[in-house]
Amino acid sequence: MNKPTVNILSVSGGKDSTAMWLLAIEKGVKVEPVFADTGNEHPMTYEYLDYLERELGTIRRVKADFSRRIAKRKEYVVTHWPSKLQKDVPGQWIKISDEEDLVPPAFEPPDPYKPYNGVAGWRWEPTVKGMTPEETEVIVQRALTALVPSGNPFLDLCIWKGRFPSTKARFCTTFLKTDVIYEQVVMPYLEQGFKVVSWQGVRAEESHTRSKLPEREETPEGQEVYRPILRWLVDDVFAIHDRMGVKPNPLYKLGMSRVGCMPCVNCNKGELFEISRRFPAEIDRIREWEAIVKQASKRGAATFFPTAHGQGNGIDEWVEWSKTTHGGKNMDLLKAIELADDPPMCSSVYGLCE
Ligand code: SF4
Numbered sequence: 301m302n303k304p305t306v307n308i309l310s311v312s313g314g315k316d317s318t319a320m321w322l323l324a325i326e327k328g329v330k331v332e333p334v335f336a337d338t339g340n341e342h343p344m345t346y347e348y349l350d351y352l353e354r355e356l357g358t359i360r361r362v363k364a365d366f367s368r369r370i371a372k373r374k375e376y377v378v379t380h381w382p383s384k385l386q387k388d389v390p391g392q393w394i395k396i397s398d399e400e401d402l403v404p405p406a407f408e409p410p411d412p413y414k415p416y417n418g419v420a421g422w423r424w425e426p427t428v429k430g431m432t433p434e435e436t437e438v439i440v441q442r443a444l445t446a447l448v449p450s451g452n453p454f455l456d457l458c459i460w461k462g463r464f465p466s467t468k469a470r471f472c473t474t475f476l477k478t479d480v481i482y483e484q485v486v487m488p489y490l491e492q493g494f495k496v497v498s499w500q501g502v503r504a505e506e507s508h509t510r511s512k513l514p515e516r517e518e519t520p521e522g523q524e525v526y527r528p529i530l531r532w533l534v535d536d537v538f539a540i541h542d543r544m545g546v547k548p549n550p551l552y553k554l555g556m557s558r559v560g561c562m563p564c565v566n567c568n569k570g571e572l573f574e575i576s577r578r579f580p581a582e583i584d585r586i587r588e589w590e591a592i593v594k595q596a597s598k599r600g601a602a603t604f605f606p607t608a609h610g611q612g613n614g615i616d617e618w619v620e621w622s623k624t625t626h627g628g629k630n631m632d633l634l635k636a637i638e639l640a641d642d643p644p645m646c647s648s649v650y651g652l653c654e
Pocket residue numbers: 338340465470472473476477560561563564565566
C-alpha cells in the first residue's frame with residue numbers, strides 16, 4: 301500500500317528557500333513550510349517571515365531547547381572541571397601571515413609559557429599554567445552562575461558548549477536546524493506512517509560541495525531529500541519572486557549576500573563590514589553574548605570568531621579587521637570614506653537596486 305506523502309519545506313527567510321516555496325505553489329504541490337529559529341536572525345528576517353505568511357500561507361516555527369543539556373552540563377562542571385583546570389593547556393603556533401601552505405615550526409620555543417615571535421609568519425601562543433584548587437573553585441562557581449538557559453537557541457547552545465561554533469566546528473546547523481526539524485516535524489510524521497519528502501533550497505552554483513549533491517536521495521532515517529532548485533542560477537531565483545509578485549528579503553538590498561544568522565560563523569570580511577556599519581545592534585548583541593559565554597567556558601575565554609585560546613577583543617577586533625585592506629594591516633581607504641558617510645540605501649550584491 302502506498303504511504304501518504306508529506307512535503308516538508310525548510311524556509312529560512314532567504315531567497316532560495318522562498319523561491320522553492322514559490323515553485324511548489326506554481327506547480328500546485330502542497331507543502332508544509334517550516335522555519336527553524338536559531339535566535340540569531342536579524343529582526344528584518346522575522347518581519348519578512350510574517351510577510352511571507354501573509355502572502356503565501358502559514359509557516360510552522362520550531363526551535364531548539366537546551367535547558368536539559370545545560371542542567372547536565374552543570375553536573376559535569378562540578379564533577380570534572382576541577383581536575384581538568386588544574387592541568388596545563390599546551391601552547392600552540394598561530395599563523396599570522398596570509399601566505400598559504402606555510403608549515404608550522406616543528407619545535408617549541410625555549411620557554412613555552414612565554415609569547416615568542418622569533419619565527420617568520422608565526423606567533424607562539426604560550427602554554428597556560430594549570431590553576432590552583434582555590435582558583436579552580438572560583439571558575440566553577442562562575443560557570444554554575446552562567447549556566448542558565450536564556451531561551452535564545454543560539455545563545456543557549458553556546459552556553460551549553462562553553463564556546464561558539466566556528467567554520468571548523470560548525471555544530472550550529474546540526475543542533476539549531478537539522479536536528480530540530482527532524483525531531484519536531486519529520487520524526488512524528490514517519491512514526492505515523494507517512495512518507496516524508498524534505499525540500500531543500502540549495503543550488504549547485506553556491507559551492508563545489510553543493511554542485512556534487514544529487515537532486516534526490518534517501519537518508520538513513522528514512523526520509524527523501526529533494527532539491528528542486530539545485531540547477532537554478534541566482535537570476536532564476538529572483539525571476540520567480542518577480543513572476544509570483546513576492547518581494548525578496550529586504551536584507552539583500554542592504555549589502556547582504558546571504559540571509560540567515562547575523563552574523564553567520566561563515567561570514568566573510570565584506571559581509572562583516574556591512575553588518576557592523578548598518579546593523580551595529582547585532583554587533584552589540586554578539587559582544588554581550590561573548591561576555592556570557594566566556595563565563596560558562598572552562599578557560600574564561602570564548603569569542604564569536606576564533607581568536608587564540610578564545611582571548612582578545614572578540615567581535616570588536618574582527619570588526620576593526622573588516623575595515624582593513626587585504627593583509628589585515630592597513631585601513632582600507634575606500635571603506636574609511638564609506639564609513640564617514642551614511643550607508644547607501646541600496647548596495648545589493650545581486651544588482652537588485654531599482
Ligand atoms: S552555519 Fe551560519 S547560518 Fe547556519 S546555523 Fe551556523 S551561524 Fe547560523
